[in-house]
Amino acid sequence: MTYKLQLLDVNKSFGSLEGCKGISFNVAKGELVCLIGSSGSGKSTLLRCINLLEEVDAGQILLDGEDITDPDLDPLPIRRRIGIVFQSFNLFPHMNAMENVMLAPRRVYKTPRAQLLTTTTALFERFGLADRMKNYPDQLSGGQQQRVAIIRALAMKPEIMLFDEVTSALDPELVGEVLDVLLQLKNEGMTLVLATHEMGFARKAADNICFLDQGVIVESGPPEQIFDNPEQSRTREFLSRVM
C-alpha cells in the first residue's frame, strides 16, 4: 500500500544541536501518529523538515509517494498541502482572527471574498469560535489563539496536518479544548502527525507512537505496546520520568 507520508532515513543537523539521524516512519491516510521524547530529541526539527521550512541533509520525504525533498521542486505548492501549527501559535498580531485565516486563501488560491467569508465563518462555527472572529490575537486566550491557528492552517485545505507541541504553551485548563479539536480532526478523517508531551492523549488517540531520543527513533508501535510493554530500556526510562 502507498502511505500518505513516508520518511526514509531523514537526516538533519544544525552543527551539534538537536537534529535527526536517520529517521524513517510511515503514516497512512487518516492516521494519527504521535512523536514523543524529551525536548531536543528532534521532534520539532522533523516536523519543520516535513513542512519544508528546513531542508533535509539526506534522506527522502514522500508525500503520496512523491519525493518532496527534491531541491528543484517549488516548495510553495507543497507547503499548501501540509498544514503546520506551532507551539507559540504564531498568529499575526496585526490582524484579527478572521483576517489571519483569510490571508493565505485570498492570496494563494485567489478565492473570491464572498465565498471566503462563507467558508471562514463555517470553519469558525465548526470549532466553536464564531463569536471571536473579529477579535485580535491579544484579545484571545491561549486556547482560543491555538484554535484560530488550527483554523488558519485548515483554511488552506491541507491533506495532512503537523502539530508541534501545540498544547505546551497553554495553561493546563486550556489544554483540553485544543486536544478536543485534534480528536475532531481525526474523526473527520484528517491525517495528523503530532509532536507532543501529552501522554494521556497519545495513548488514547494515536494509531502509532514513535519515541525519539537524540535524533533517532528508539522504538515505535501502537500505543499499547509503547506504553504497556516497551522493549527498550530508554523508552521505559523516559516513560517513567513523564508519567
Place this chain on the structure above:
Amino acid sequence: MSVDTKKISPATSETVAGYSKQARQLREAKMRKRSTLIATFSTIAVFLAIYFLVPLAPGWEKVKQSFFNWEIFQKTFPTLLNAFLWDIAIFAWSAPIIAVWGLIIALARDARSPALFPLRLFGTIYNDIFRGVPVILAIYLIGFGVPGLGLPRPWNSPYIWGTVALVLTYSAYVSEIYRSGIESIHESQRAAAKSLGLNHWDVMRFVILPQALRRVVPANMNMLIALQKDVALLSFIGPVELLRQAGVFKSLFANFTPYLGASVIFLAVPIPATRLADAMMARQDKQRR
C-alpha cells in the same frame, strides 16, 4: 518596624500591625506633595541663579545688545516666518520621497535570492556611501555639481538638487531603521506565513512589513525632526530659506538676534510634531484593544 510575634492573629484591617490603609494613603499623599514642593523650589532656584548670575558676566551687556535685541526681533520676525515657508515646502516634498525610497533600499538589502544579489550589493554600497558622507558635503557636491553640467532652467535649480542630496542621504538612514524593524519581527512569524504557502513577497507585504513599520514609527519620527532642521543646510547652496534669511538680516543689522528668531521658529515644529506622533501611536494602540 518590629512585629510582636505573640500578637499575630487573623489579619483584618483593625488587627493588622503597622499602617492601616487610610494611614498609608495619607502618608503617600503627603510624600507626593513634598516632592512637588521640592521640585518647584529647586527649579525656581536654578532660574533665579541664571537670571542674577549671567548678567554679572563681563560681556553680558554686549551679548544682550547683539542677541536679545527686541526691536530687531520684532522687525525681522515676520520676514523670517515667511522664509520658513520654504523650509516647510522642501521638507514636505522630501519627507514622503525619503519614506518610499528608504523602504525600497531596505527591501533591496533584504533580497535573499541569488538572482537579486546585485540589488543587495547596490543597497549595501549605497548605504555605506550616503551614511558615510556628511550631509553638508552631499549637498555641496550634488547641489553645485549637477547644475554645473549646464542643465537648462528650471533643472539647474539648487532647490531641486539640494532636495535630491537630502533625500539620498536621509533615505540611507531611514532604510537602516526600516531594516532594524524588519529584523525585529520574530522568525516564527515568517515561518508561520511561509508554512501557509505564501510567497516571499506576500510574506513581506502582509505579515512582516505591517508589523515592522508600526514598530519603527518613533525612530522615523526622530529622523523627520532631524530632517526638518537639516533643510536649513540648503541655505549653503543658495535657497533663501529661514537660516539664510536670518543670515541676511544678521549682516544687515550687524546683530545676531535674527538667529534667535530663527531658533524660535525651528522649535515651533518638532515639539508639536512629537506630541502628535505620540498621540497617534496611543490611539492606534487603543483601537486594537
